[in-house]
Amino acid sequence: MVTLCEVGPRDGLQNLPRTFTVEEKITLITRLAAAGLSSIEAVSMVNPARVPQMAGAEEVLAGLPELPGVHLSALVLNLRGAERALATRIDGLRFAVVASDTFCRRNQGMSSEESVAEFARAAKAARSSERDIVAVIATAYGCPFEGEIAPARVARMVEAMIAAGASQVVLADTIGVAVPANxxxxxxxxxxxLGGRPWGVHLHNTRNTGYANLSTALELGTSVVDASIGGLGGCPFAPRATGNVATEDVNYLMQRSGVATGLDHDRLSDLVDWLDGLVPERITGQLGRAGWFGAEAAA
Amino acid sequence: MVTLCEVGPRDGLQNLPRTFTVEEKITLITRLAAAGLSSIEAVSMVNPARVPQMAGAEEVLAGLPELPGVHLSALVLNLRGAERALATRIDGLRFAVVASDTFCRRNQGMSSEESVAEFARAAKAARSSERDIVAVIATAYGCPFEGEIAPARVARMVEAMIAAGASQVVLADTIGVAVPANxxxxxxxxxxxLGGRPWGVHLHNTRNTGYANLSTALELGTSVVDASIGGLGGCPFAPRATGNVATEDVNYLMQRSGVATGLDHDRLSDLVDWLDGLVPERITGQLGRAGWFGAEAAA
Known part of the structure; x- marks a missing residue:
C-alpha cells in the first residue's frame, strides 16, 4: 500500500509569486480531498515574516470543513511550530530536519544536530497530544551549498529520529539532484x-529525474510518495528551486503501473485547470495538457 | 556500452513552428558532434511537401564537414527514402515502421504489414550499399488512435525485421504514454x-514518464538511447505530441548513474542556449536552467 501525500497546499504554494488567500487555500485543500487524496500536508507553521505565502495556517485549518478519512498534517521546523500545530485540529506533524548543516542554518537557523534534537522535543509534544510525527529529511540526496551528502550521515539522523518516535521517515531531494542510483x-x-517504520520520498523534478526516482522508490517498496498538484513547489531558500513531482502525473505513472491510488483523474485535472488560471507559468505537470492515454482515441 | 543517438536534427526539428535553414542544421549537427555525440540522426528523407521542416536533407549532408568517429543516419519511411539516403554520404539508415495500422496509414500511407515488407526492400538496398539499417518501431507502446498495442504484435514485427537484416531494433514511445512496466x-x-541484435528506446516525455522509462531501459540493458538536444521533438502526425527526452538531461541521469556517455556538458549547455534563442518555448530539457549538481556550491 502506497500513500500519496499531497504537499501542494504547503510546498506547492510556498515560493509562488502570488500568495494564495485563506479562502483559496481552503478551496484547494477541499478539492484535493474530493479528488481522493487521503493524506494532505495542509499548512506550514513557519514565520510568516520569512515565508509570507504560508501565513494564515490556523485560519485555513479552522475554515476547512470536516474531511472524513483525510489525514491533515502541518509542516513544522521547530518545537514552536509543533506547538502551534498541536493547538489546532491537525492530525499529525511533518517535522523537517536538514541533512546539510549549511542549508539547515539558512533554512531554520540551527545545525543539523540541533534540528534532530528539536525533532525529539516535538515528538514528545506530539505524543502527549496523541498525534503522529513524520521525520522529513531535507537535502538528503544533496545540498546546493555543500554538494554531496554522505548516506551514512542521513542514516544516523534517521536512527535518532526513529528512536525519538518518528512514525515514518521521508527522504527529500529538496533541490532535485538525485538519480535512481542515489x-x-x-x-x-x-x-x-528504520525499525520497521515506513519510509517515503519527497522528490523535486528540477533536472528531469524526479519521476525516474519515484519509479525506483516504488520498486524498492516505498510506502509514502509526496507529490504536489500541478507540480508546483520549491524551497524558498534553495537557489533555482523548482517544483515537486506533480500529483496528476504521479497518479498516471502509478495507476498505469498497476499501483492503486484511489485518485480521480478528472477531478485532479479540473483542479489543475483552476491552478493554471492562477499561476499558469508554474504548472509543470503534463497530464493536464497531454490527457490520459486513450483520450485522443475516444475523441 | 550504451550509445546515445541524437535525434534533434530530425525529430527535434520536424514539428517546430520555425523551419531551420540548411545552414542552421549544419551548425546544429556540427556542434552536436563537437559535444561528443557519436551517433546522429541527421536528416529525414520524407516528402518536404508533407514535412517542410525536413527539406534540404541532401544539402545538409553535402554541407557538413568531415566528422571523424561520428555515425550519421537518415530516417526513412519507405524504399524511395532509403534510395535517396543511400545516394548520399550517410553511414546508415533508420527505417521507421509503425506498430499501429491506423497510425501507419496516416504517417506513411501503408499498413503495418506493408511497412515491414518495405523495410525488407530497404534493408536489401542498404546491404548492397554496405550501410547498416536500424528498425525503429513507432507507437510500440501505444497509439493515439488505436490505444494499446499488443506486445506480441510488436515482437512479430521485430522478428521479421531481424530476419530481413536489421542491425538494431529501436522501440519508440511516439506519443509518450509508456510507464516503466510497459x-x-x-x-x-x-x-x-532479437537474435543477439542490440535493442534501444526512443522516448517522448509527454506525460513525464520518459526519464523513468529511460532508467528502466538502462536497467534492462538497452544499448541505444535516442535523445534530442533541448528536448525538442514530436511527430507532426500525432495529436498533441511533445518532445523527446532531452540529450542534456539524459546525459545528467546517465553520468550521475555511472554510465559513461562521452558527452561534454558545457558544450551541450551552450548548444541549448543557442536553441533557446531560436525556439525558446520548445526547450523542455531542464539542465540548461538548473545547472549540473554542484554548480551552485561552486558559485
Missing amino acids: IRCLHDHVAPV | IRCLHDHVAPV
Whole structure:
C-alpha cells in the first residue's frame, strides 16, 4: 500500500509569486480531498515574516470543513511550530530536519544536530497530544551549498529520529539532484535502521529525474510518495528551486503501473485547470495538457 | 556500452513552428558532434511537401564537414527514402515502421504489414550499399488512435525485421504514454526474438514518464538511447505530441548513474542556449536552467 501525500497546499504554494488567500487555500485543500487524496500536508507553521505565502495556517485549518478519512498534517521546523500545530485540529506533524548543516542554518537557523534534537522535543509534544510525527529529511540526496551528502550521515539522523518516535521517515531531494542510483543507495543505508517504520520520498523534478526516482522508490517498496498538484513547489531558500513531482502525473505513472491510488483523474485535472488560471507559468505537470492515454482515441 | 543517438536534427526539428535553414542544421549537427555525440540522426528523407521542416536533407549532408568517429543516419519511411539516403554520404539508415495500422496509414500511407515488407526492400538496398539499417518501431507502446498495442504484435514485427537484416531494433514511445512496466513488458516479449541484435528506446516525455522509462531501459540493458538536444521533438502526425527526452538531461541521469556517455556538458549547455534563442518555448530539457549538481556550491 502506497500513500500519496499531497504537499501542494504547503510546498506547492510556498515560493509562488502570488500568495494564495485563506479562502483559496481552503478551496484547494477541499478539492484535493474530493479528488481522493487521503493524506494532505495542509499548512506550514513557519514565520510568516520569512515565508509570507504560508501565513494564515490556523485560519485555513479552522475554515476547512470536516474531511472524513483525510489525514491533515502541518509542516513544522521547530518545537514552536509543533506547538502551534498541536493547538489546532491537525492530525499529525511533518517535522523537517536538514541533512546539510549549511542549508539547515539558512533554512531554520540551527545545525543539523540541533534540528534532530528539536525533532525529539516535538515528538514528545506530539505524543502527549496523541498525534503522529513524520521525520522529513531535507537535502538528503544533496545540498546546493555543500554538494554531496554522505548516506551514512542521513542514516544516523534517521536512527535518532526513529528512536525519538518518528512514525515514518521521508527522504527529500529538496533541490532535485538525485538519480535512481542515489535513491537505491540511500535506501540501502536507511532501511536497516528504520525499525520497521515506513519510509517515503519527497522528490523535486528540477533536472528531469524526479519521476525516474519515484519509479525506483516504488520498486524498492516505498510506502509514502509526496507529490504536489500541478507540480508546483520549491524551497524558498534553495537557489533555482523548482517544483515537486506533480500529483496528476504521479497518479498516471502509478495507476498505469498497476499501483492503486484511489485518485480521480478528472477531478485532479479540473483542479489543475483552476491552478493554471492562477499561476499558469508554474504548472509543470503534463497530464493536464497531454490527457490520459486513450483520450485522443475516444475523441 | 550504451550509445546515445541524437535525434534533434530530425525529430527535434520536424514539428517546430520555425523551419531551420540548411545552414542552421549544419551548425546544429556540427556542434552536436563537437559535444561528443557519436551517433546522429541527421536528416529525414520524407516528402518536404508533407514535412517542410525536413527539406534540404541532401544539402545538409553535402554541407557538413568531415566528422571523424561520428555515425550519421537518415530516417526513412519507405524504399524511395532509403534510395535517396543511400545516394548520399550517410553511414546508415533508420527505417521507421509503425506498430499501429491506423497510425501507419496516416504517417506513411501503408499498413503495418506493408511497412515491414518495405523495410525488407530497404534493408536489401542498404546491404548492397554496405550501410547498416536500424528498425525503429513507432507507437510500440501505444497509439493515439488505436490505444494499446499488443506486445506480441510488436515482437512479430521485430522478428521479421531481424530476419530481413536489421542491425538494431529501436522501440519508440511516439506519443509518450509508456510507464516503466510497459518498457519491461515489451522488452520481455522482444528480447527472445532479437537474435543477439542490440535493442534501444526512443522516448517522448509527454506525460513525464520518459526519464523513468529511460532508467528502466538502462536497467534492462538497452544499448541505444535516442535523445534530442533541448528536448525538442514530436511527430507532426500525432495529436498533441511533445518532445523527446532531452540529450542534456539524459546525459545528467546517465553520468550521475555511472554510465559513461562521452558527452561534454558545457558544450551541450551552450548548444541549448543557442536553441533557446531560436525556439525558446520548445526547450523542455531542464539542465540548461538548473545547472549540473554542484554548480551552485561552486558559485
